[in-house]
Amino acid sequence: MKAVVLLSGGLDSATVLAIARSEGYDCHCLSFDYGQRHRAELDAAARVARSLGAHEHRVVKLDLATFGGSALTDKNIAVPVAGIRDGIPVTYVPARNTIMLSLALAWAEVLAARHIFFGANAVDYSGYPDCRREYMRAFEAVANLATKAAVEGARLTLHTPIIDLTKADIIRRGVALGVDYALTVSCYQADGDRRACGRCDSCRLRKAGFVAAGIADPARYQTG
């Protein structure tokens, strides 16, 4: 069975790809070059796709920077290093998940794939509205009205296997499935040598997850 798997190059989506592979899906991985600062993620996505036996990996260029509004695409907004705050982080990219899922849907239709795997997580990203279960259900409803396949009666399923897992649980699951987390990049501002900053929200979540899982984090950090 064919599946489109959204792959960012980070820890969560690598785990989701491993889960999809373990369930026997033929995985067509999709990454986005949306002007993000952490381009190291795209290289990581290619390595992860290869290491987990994906069928193919494509990168779609998307100029979200045209709109601005996020620290990840807008150079005028600083990426916070002071830890996670209440409310919605400035690293939130407007409507990003909707955009990425709609492109995954387009590719799924062309491939005649009936499954999309997405590494949304409602635990760590509780501040992101488009990481919630109700949002996923609403998008799935759109997907099942939007396409030629839907009109012809084929049902599309949006799989979000890690949506309710803690970071530690995600890591344990991935390790059990043989994910090499040394290949993944989580940092919002990794350097040219792919060393993570160790201080941004994403690095903090990752580090805390490995500590809670009792597993050594294979990432290389710029600082201690």
Next chain:
Amino acid sequence: MKAVVLLSGGLDSATVLAIARSEGYDCHCLSFDYGQRHRAELDAAARVARSLGAHEHRVVKLDLATFGGSALTDKNIAVPVAGIRDGIPVTYVPARNTIMLSLALAWAEVLAARHIFFGANAVDYSGYPDCRREYMRAFEAVANLATKAAVEGARLTLHTPIIDLTKADIIRRGVALGVDYALTVSCYQADGDRRACGRCDSCRLRKAGFVAAGIADPARYQTG
């Protein structure tokens, strides 16, 4: 009130922009360069935005051709000239409306706009699943779960003012609102001089609409 208006450069979306302007919206127009063959539409969109007093007009580049699957983006599929057939036309672009609406949603969030205007039409495009009312309602539900603004209680409305109008009604409405249809391009394969082919599905729908409305079509055609 701010609104994001999806503007293709064709007849339908020009009419929708005129309707939004007539209702007092401050219009931020959005077009897509998705590798379509009819690039003349993008120039037309810019002229239409200017002539109808839009606040601004932006073009987002989108590489849908990466996926293929449509005669409008895939050079291996011929654009039909034999008229409209049953079922879903080969000019259907997979998930296109979902992709365009999700990008409109992103921009709306950055602008703090609560309105999106979209020229979907369920009459002429009855073969396109993502032109139906139920699809529009489903996307609106996603929009109202997806964003920071939604979490904060702001309601987003997706306006589809021409969804149930015939082409003739759309043209009458636009003419009453002062739309200069000479600025619009409907053809899937207009030449470098912006002359329409007169034979593709889009040209046929347009021509028949002007005839039914009893109004002269100001488009220039390559053939009689």
